Amino acid sequence: MSVLADGSFTAPHLNYVALAPMLILFGGALVGVLVEAFLPRRWRPMVQFLVALAALIAALVMVILKGVKITGVNHPVLTASTAVSVDGPGLFLQGTLIVLGIVALLLFADRTLERGGPFVASAAVTAGTEADRTQAQRASGGTDAFPLMQFALGGMLLFVSANDLLTMFVALEVFSLPLYLLCALARRRRLLSQEAAMKYFLLGAYASAFFLFGIALVYGFSGSVGFAEIHAAALASGNRQSLLIIGFSMIAIGLLFKAAAVPFHVWTPDVYQGAPTPVTAFMAACTKVAAFGGILRVLYVAFDRPSWDYRLVLGIIAVLTMLVGSILAVTQSDIKRLLAYSSIANAGYLLVGVLAFTKSGLSSSLFYLLAYGFTVIAAFAVVTLVRDSGGEATHLSRWAGLGRRSPLFAAVFTFLMLAFAGIPLTSGFTAKFAVFSAAIDGNQTWLVIAGVITSMILAFPYLKVVVLMWLSDPGETTPTVSIPGAFTSAVLGIGVVVTLWLGVWPTEVLDLADRAAQFLRG
């Protein structure tokens, strides 16, 4: 007899207020798809931008409302029959994602730097043909990126709030697939862009497969995919934990791939370099937030205290990540690849904070994600400005002497490089300080020593870029810095202001992260 006929099926209770941000974003994305299908080409850029902006702002408002209710009444929520957990860290991360998404959206929408915008008009045109060249020069860029971005953000929101492994996997796929597509949409150097997308897709598919297989093993071990049940089963079982260990390792592989940790980082430089720069900015900031949100939730809620300690292995991965990221950044000659390796090293620092396993470890990681996101989007925004007739000039030699030609933007980029290097009075310093102090607090002093040593190595490539900009003379091939349009200026302004603000007066945000730093396990 069917369950429906039986009448004993109870629909899960959905707390729509808590789910609202995700639903709004998915709704916005669907509206965007309809706009793509039905609106005449002329109108699409403006309408898509407005739809996306409206959806993001509405989602942000819902997150803030829910957050205010939480901090007021301390009422985190499990909803969708415990599949989604909207608790403090979840809300903080959702808010971070949306705010960073708004800033990245401004970069997506900027059409003043390149006629037609940063995206290709028709992705289906074969790269390298005459039609391709024509469309690169003249055609107005496709606007599919906007609904794709909203889908990705919606998936990320779900990813950081998922309360069981299957929901997490679904969310992982929901946010990854649009990202693969977004990487292929560059207007110039399309072969590189398509290669980046292909690479990301294939490696991402492998990582997702590992993740899924790990879920299966963990389910076999604990009989459930929910974090609370896994946690209980891990504590309860005595010695036969091999299934758990292997399953956890495979889940970690999937998560660390997205976070760009060594040795799963190989995709990062190529994908960052090939993707259109606004998409790179979006990925560098938001994917990192989502990935670490997932890692934090999985580690702190599900695999908190098993009888075996995986901290050593993850610590070694963190150290390797910092080392590889910093050492390889030194030798880079392309600014986007340099920023990609710096992104890898920063993933290592985040792991240091995560591995503290204290409340301060959680709050410091949340703070770091927020601070880093703004700085990195602003850095990539500057990269979009340095261009010549052939598009962006990302080879480092083309940046020589930029300080003479455009002192303002060179100064902005210098400030962002100093933030990455961790000089005080920038958010990079306060974030590193937070993460290191949490780690020492959690008895992981060796990680802090490794972090300090790799910071020294990592300072060198940043300094190299600063030296190149200010202390070298401009050559004939030094491009000019385009005057940014309103959107890119806004991105730069927001990035610099937030970096400075969080460096000089981080109190409010630190307190916010601290108040939010309590996972719900249920």
Place this chain on the structure above:
Amino acid sequence: MSDFPYLSVLTGAPLVGAVAVALVPRSRPQLAKWLAFGSSLVVLGFSIAMWVAFQVGGARFQFRESYRWIPFWGARFTMQADGIALVMILLIAVLVPVVILASWHDAEASRRSVPSFFALLLALECTMIGVFAAADVFLFYVFFEVMLVPMYFLIGSYGGGERARRQYAAVKFFLYSLVGGLFMLAAVIGLWVVGRNQLGHPTFDWNELTHLNMATSTGRWLFLGFFLAFAIKAPFFPFHTWLPDAGAAAPAGPAALLVGVLDKVGTFGILRYCLPLFPDASHFFAPLGLVLALVGILYGALLAVGQNDLKRLVAYTSIAHFGFIGIGIFAFTTQAGTGAVLYMLNHGLATGLLFLVVGMLVTRRGSAMVGDFGGAGKYVPVLAGVLFIAGLASLALPGMSPFVSEFLVLIGTFTVNKAVAVIATVGIVLAAAYVLWMVQRTTQGTVNPTLASVDKMRKDLSVREAVVVTPLIVLILFLGFYPKPVIDVINPAVKATLSQIGSTDPAPTAPTNAAGGVK
């Protein structure tokens, strides 16, 4: 003690000035210069007022102010000054206007933005004062690291010499200091954790952190973290290799500030942070400090003798002088400590003067190589005379202030460690060697024929340059004959520092009337 917030005003005023000067358009360099000079005079005025308001023999720390900053970490914007810090801040306030005057035409020579040059100088002044005034370890660290940024740009963008060397020197300076700073960061966080566990609440306040009891090994590791950063800054051998390059590449004014003030941050840091926070570790590592300082004296002096680049020569003499300061600190007697702090002041004046005068010679000749000079005294006798005076101050001729400090250091060390004092005295002889030989090779003896074709060599000391050197010479002579006002301020502070590390001065073995000695 007045309630006027001297320290935050002194830290903020140069910053306000820096922002104002930075906003001056490139087309109005004169406005930028006068604005910068005016700001530095304002700072000088406030610091003199602070000196007058300081109660000699009163509380150890005065002018304390504390504002809320990051309660989450227990970091507050706290400032206070004891005698040592007061003297250092005065030194900064005196040197910066002099340096601004001395660099009046240097920025244009580098073909870069003139307002930026002076804005960077003022920003540097702000961070330097902040470092000495900070009473919160986090705030100290912030100023310590931020100090690097303006100096890096001053060396790299406005320095002399070919571009590759300038880049190299600036990057080396930055990375060396950053490395030290990062090790200190680990130590600062460690100290914070220890403090939080013992006191129950997180704090960075110096007054609270000096009352911690920590395990011996913890104390030693944390001491090393701080000491490494300060040893790189000072610089002590073997972390000194950045200074000759930076000193040679930087323009004369910032170079004078580099050795006159920035390096003092290192020795000040040892006095204010390493010793009181980690007394047991200080005693444990004192022999190491003494050995490094001693090697620095001899090594720096020997290398200075052979230098052909005038600016590198002065930089090497700095390494030698800092060896003396190091000995004075690690001898752990009041005499030696007072001598060391007085040395810091006098070295700032004397070597600052020497760098500025060398800078004047270099601007005229267009080269810093000794070989390009020779008998220059024939063309610029007054300038040569000033160089001679600066050299005499550097080698601590009695009657000039460096003599008093050197004497105090050596006497203070002799009472506890005769061997070190005797070996250090050799440094005096070497100092005479490198100074006199340098002066002789550049301004005396046979005239170098190439000098005749250089137009600028015919211009002797201008009025501006006279205004630059006069205050420094006057101070050097005045403090050489009457150092009492300064010693009265320094002595109690040094005594308090040494009592914090549980050191007592040795009792005199024979009835003595030694100046500034134990009563």
